[in-house]
Amino acid sequence: MATRQNSTNGKPKSPRIQVVLPELICEQLTILAADESRTVSNMAKVLIQEGIKKYFNKEDKAPFSKHNSDTDKFRDSLEKQSVRRLKRAPQRIRYYKQSD
Secondary structure: OOEOOEOOOOOEOOOEOOOOOOHHHHHHHHHHHHHOOOOHHHHHHHHHHHHHHHHHHHHOOOOOOHHHHHHHHHHHHHHHOOOOOOOOOOOOOOOOOOOO
């Protein structure tokens, strides 16, 4: 499961994953990244995107589930909302003891 973190300004960062690669693939990825003037991380992202696109085109499947689409729309709408500040400190509720 990818983890989602927040940046210092409170906006969510892109989800992060961790991948363990064999030495040979890591070296090849580094060479590809250098050839295209990219970071290794960005090159991995591009290759993953291309592989996913090819997979879904080959399998004739939709690349997104309805659940993920609804979740993304909901998250986007929440993030677009403005932050509302309280105009004053919340009032304390005081309970008075009834005298007999």
